[in-house]
Amino acid sequence: MNNKIIRTKLKVVNNEQINSSHFRLYLTMPDDCPPITPGQFAEIYVPPTLNSFLRIPLSIHFISDKKNEIQFLIQLKGEGTKYLKTLKKNDFVDIIMPLGKGFSIPRQRKLALIAGGCGVAPLLFLSDKLYEHGNELEIYLGFRNHNQVMLINEFKKYGKLVIATDDGSMGEKGVITQVFERHLDDFDFIYACGPTSMLQSLMYLSEKYNIKCEISLETLMACGLGACLCCAVPTKKGNMRACVDGPVFDTKDLIELNE
């Protein structure tokens, strides 16, 4: 795993509305960027507010070598993400990256990728890299309803794509972990990102069916660099820091997930 981290200012190339609560920020790739593994994240500066003076951790969503671009998929939450939504072409973003430990990239295996809601963010770059390494992918994406469904065309070029919505308004009806269990096959590996309840169910399924599973946690972070210890995750090896020992963890090392 690469350990070099850079702090730089990147130019905004595009800021694209995806649906009512998500947008995608396209930035120019820095010339001196160290190699990035899917699952790693960046800390992006946003102006301090009365509520927070912290940078915002965001997963690397996609890297286009052809266009020399790095992308972030962002869900509108509070002041920080609202600020990022206002950025326009040619504005600059102060960014620290790449941070943390990403997903494993095997070769020529049968893999399942599972995401709920904005958990799709790190899985597009992951799909791209896994596909490049000759793996066979099945991708399971769960959303609340058809209005929230996103990125179908982007994901479907990497393998079989199954969409589920809680209300059945698009794709299969039900939560994505139940839909996944219905399709469960001889997978070598499960990769996932999404709400804690979804990740908890996958921990259970991976144990039940004895499939290796890596999940990306969105633990609250402050420094993002391993110094403040505010992102502690209880594991069988003791407390670990999500920002440097994760955010990707092997589920066999985890005890339970905190909401």
Ligand SMILES: Cc1cc2nc3c(=O)[nH]c(=O)nc-3n(C[C@H](O)[C@H](O)[C@H](O)COP(=O)(O)OP(=O)(O)OC[C@H]3O[C@@H](n4cnc5c(N)ncnc54)[C@H](O)[C@@H]3O)c2cc1C
């Ligand atoms: C490793 C990692 C990767 C992430 N990747 C993405 C992504 O790709 N897309 C996306 O939309 N969101 C992602 N998140 C969640 C995102 O960081 C929060 O939604 C965001 O910080 C909210 O900021 P806000 O100011 O809009 O909201 P507020 O709720 O007002 O947040 C105030 C501050 O609290 C902290 N904070 C709040 N929620 C979170 C959270 N869930 N995780 C960490 N810090 C938080 C931030 O420092 C933020 O500045 C990720 C979180 C982590 C830890």
Ligand code: FES
């Ligand atoms: S956020 Fe400071 S140690 Fe992880």
